[in-house]
Amino acid sequence: MAGHSQFKNIMFRKNxxxxxxxxxxxxxxxxxxxxAKQGMPDPVHNPRLRAAIIAAKQQSMSKDVxxxxxxxxxxxxxxxxxxxxxxxxxxxxxxxxxxxxxDNRNRTASDVRAAFSKYDGAMxxxxxxxFMFNRVGLIAYPSNAGTADSMLEAAIEAGADESISGSEGxxxxxxxxxxxxxxxxxxxxxxxxxxxxxxxxxGNTVPVSDEEAAETLTKLLDVLDDHDDVQxxxxxxxxxxxxxxxxxxx
Numbered sequence: 001m002a003g004h005s006q007f008k009n010i011m012f013r014k015n016x017x018x019x020x021x022x023x024x025x026x027x028x029x030x031x032x033x034x035x036a037k038q039g040m041p042d043p044v045h046n047p048r049l050r051a052a053i054i055a056a057k058q059q060s061m062s063k064d065v066x067x068x069x070x071x072x073x074x075x076x077x078x079x080x081x082x083x084x085x086x087x088x089x090x091x092x093x094x095x096x097x098x099x100x101x102x103d104n105r106n107r108t109a110s111d112v113r114a115a116f117s118k119y120d121g122a123m124x125x126x127x128x129x130x131f132m133f134n135r136v137g138l139i140a141y142p143s144n145a146g147t148a149d150s151m152l153e154a155a156i157e158a159g160a161d162e163s164i165s166g167s168e169g170x171x172x173x174x175x176x177x178x179x180x181x182x183x184x185x186x187x188x189x190x191x192x193x194x195x196x197x198x199x200x201x202x203g204n205t206v207p208v209s210d211e212e213a214a215e216t217l218t219k220l221l222d223v224l225d226d227h228d229d230v231q232x233x234x235x236x237x238x239x240x241x242x243x244x245x246x247x248x249x250x
Contacts, residue, residue: 020226027231028056029069030101034081036073047180051197058195086112087130088123090220091213094237095129096121097200102229111227119220120213132236133200136161137179139172139186140195146170158185169194173201202236211246214239218247 035049043050049070056066082105086098096116102108113123139160145151148165155163155172160182162173174182176198183196208214217237224233 023226023228024059025056025061025065026228028052028059028061029065029072030081031231032056032066032069033073034083034101036070041070041074047183050180051183054193054196084108085126085130086123087126087128088116088121089129090116090119090121090235090237091216092206092208092210092237094206094208094217094235095132095202096221096224097130097133097234098224098230099232099234100227100229101231104229108227108229112224112230115220115223115227119216119223121220130200132204133202133234135176136199136201137174137176137182138195138197138199138201139174139183139193141170141172141186141190142194143167143169145190154186154189157189158182160186199232200234202234205236205238208237208239209243211243214243215247 031052032049035046035052039046039049041049043053053066056069081101081103084100084102084105086100086109088096088098090096098112100108100112115121116123141151143166146154148163148170151165151170151172152163158172158181159178160172160174161178164171164173172182172186179196179198183193187193208217217235221233221235224230
């Protein structure tokens with residue numbers, strides 16, 4: 001139940017600047033509304049809603065904004081969002097999964113396809129890359145939550161499948177069907193999680209060392225992540241810290 005985390009390299013979510021904060025809040029609010037509409041509006045009895053609220057609070061979304069998003073789900077004017085997943089390949093053969101919530105499938109599919117095409121990628125059929133990933137629950141805690149040994153003990157007690165500790169924090173992995181139970185058990189022992197959600201985790205990563213390919217890949221992930229309808233972007237690339245820093249400074 002140990003290992004090295006490459007999560008920052010597989011779930012692409014660049015740091016949002018103030019100018020992009022409203023877009024981020026819009027995505028978080030949309031997830032809250034959809035989660036509340038599909039289940040009960042009470043996070044205690046709705047695991048997806050609870051995870052969405054945790055993610056929103058992590059980004060400092062206020063209680064009033066969260067409550068409004070939940071109330072919106074109960075109104076007759078709530079948009080009818082559909083969950084979509086797109087799969088494809090980016091530069092260097094990197095596998096990419098895009099999760100979206102959209103009220104216009106044709107628009108979103110067209111935009112995602114155009115992004116792949118523009119940045120040396122290609123959209124694939126359903127299942128073309130998802131078999132390279134595992135669907136897992138991920139619960140994260142900051143590094144000061146405890147030692148690696150104490151986190152391993154907590155993972156075993158909570159029924160998690162894996163505990164990963166590093167300088168940036170602790171991650172607990174579990175099966176999607178066990179997610180709610182594991183999260184609740186960890187919170188009972190360690191307090192509120194830093195983040196908790198079900199994610200796509202690659203079985204293997206693809207090294208990207210060529211600077212040109214890395215730059216094009218980063219632009220593709222940027223464009224996908226910035227799209228209003230896109231909630232999450234996952235990719236199975238692995239890039240050196242030096243190369244990532246060089247691209248960030250460019």
